[in-house]
Amino acid sequence: GPSFSSAKMPSYNSSRQCSSSSSSSGGSSGTAASGSSGSNIATATAAAAAPQHQQSSSLSTSNVKQEADSEGITLEFKQGLPHLTIPLPSRRELCIFTLRPVTHNVAHLVSMLQTEDRGIDRVVLRTTDGIRIAATASVESLLLADFDLLINDICYRVHVPVQHRATMEEVSDINDVRQLVNKLYAALNVDEHQIARERDVLKEIEDIKAQLVPFEKARVKIVAAAERRTTVLMYCGLGYMALQFGFLARLTWWEYSWDIMEPVTYFVTYGTAIACYAYYVVTKHDFLLPEVWDRQFLLGFHRKARKSGMDVDRYNRLKNRLFDLEADLQRLRDPISLNLPPQHLVKIIAEQAEQGISTKAGPLAVLQQQLKSFIGMKK
Numbered sequence: 001g002p003s004f005s006s007a008k009m010p011s012y013n014s015s016r017q018c019s020s021s022s023s024s025s026g027g028s029s030g031t032a033a034s035g036s037s038g039s040n041i042a043t044a045t046a047a048a049a050a051p052q053h054q055q056s057s058s059l060s061t062s063n064v065k066q067e068a069d070s071e072g073i074t075l076e077f078k079q080g081l082p083h084l085t086i087p088l089p090s091r092r093e094l095c096i097f098t099l100r101p102v103t104h105n106v107a108h109l110v111s112m113l114q115t116e117d118r119g120i121d122r123v124v125l126r127t128t129d130g131i132r133i134a135a136t137a138s139v140e141s142l143l144l145a146d147f148d149l150l151i152n153d154i155c156y157r158v159h160v161p162v163q164h165r166a167t168m169e170e171v172s173d174i175n176d177v178r179q180l181v182n183k184l185y186a187a188l189n190v191d192e193h194q195i196a197r198e199r200d201v202l203k204e205i206e207d208i209k210a211q212l213v214p215f216e217k218a219r220v221k222i223v224a225a226a227e228r229r230t231t232v233l234m235y236c237g238l239g240y241m242a243l244q245f246g247f248l249a250r251l252t253w254w255e256y257s258w259d260i261m262e263p264v265t266y267f268v269t270y271g272t273a274i275a276c277y278a279y280y281v282v283t284k285h286d287f288l289l290p291e292v293w294d295r296q297f298l299l300g301f302h303r304k305a306r307k308s309g310m311d312v313d314r315y316n317r318l319k320n321r322l323f324d325l326e327a328d329l330q331r332l333r334d335p336i337s338l339n340l341p342p343q344h345l346v347k348i349i350a351e352q353a354e355q356g357i358s359t360k361a362g363p364l365a366v367l368q369q370q371l372k373s374f375i376g377m378k379k
Helices: 019-034 039-071 106-116 168-255 258-283 289-308 312-332 343-355 363-375
Strands: 074-078 081-088 093-098 123-127 147-151 154-158
Touching: 081 106, 093 106, 106 123, 168 258, 168 289, 168 312
Parallel strands: none
Antiparallel strands: 074 081, 081 093, 123 147, 147 154
């Protein structure tokens, strides 16, 4: 029979691997059945059927290869996207599927095949070694090498063009290109974005400052009253300690003797220690004078704020928001964010420009020029 070599087959076409084996198995089963009638008849039948079996097997092989040529899978790249042409088993017609290497995966390809042809029950993708490819594998990784596509019971070999196979160097080059594009986009659009963001921040800062004006007026009065109250309490404590010192001194040197007043002073000292410990138990803070001042000031401030009707919680929220906005504004105006040199480098560059030193020279040349100008030597 006619033979079809692999060189005559179009590129990227597939071959059915199961049909030729089925035809050869059918021929062998027919030979075995004819041999079961008897030994003499089996020998004659086998001798007569041998050329017929060879002819039928060659014809079946040629038919399979002809079907593979007409219904094979082709993979082409058009405008950077892979176009996979697959024969549909139900309608016996070709269908082109456009794949996206980055966003699509094997599951998308299987879904597109089953949606296009309802007669497809099973779609499996395997490597050339027979290892199944997971449904979550991306099309980009699938196109790195040749693979087998099994539709129902038909197996196709898909050949990926060599010039379109991505290597590790190309992948790294693609990443470099992506980074370059991101930097280019940032360089072209970051100024407009920062200006718009700065305008919004300034507008919100002005709004918050307008809301804080009545709070600030009330706060000034309340702070003055709280400080006055705290100062009075501190002077009262000082007066109490001075009065206690004078009273004990009067009893020690005028009314009684030291031997009688010594136990009294001991208990007075121990009572003061008990009072300090009680302060810690109640307030959970040590009896330190700065902390005592802050505590009394806050107590007086909140008491006066409640009497005057000032919303301290809203005032604190506005102040915190104002602090965050000012920090954002400072960050937006940062020279590093604007791709500008820092302030200390700006001063150095300005000094070098005044001295006529070229900033395009290397650091060693700049240092040599500075040393020469410092020593007083000429070039």
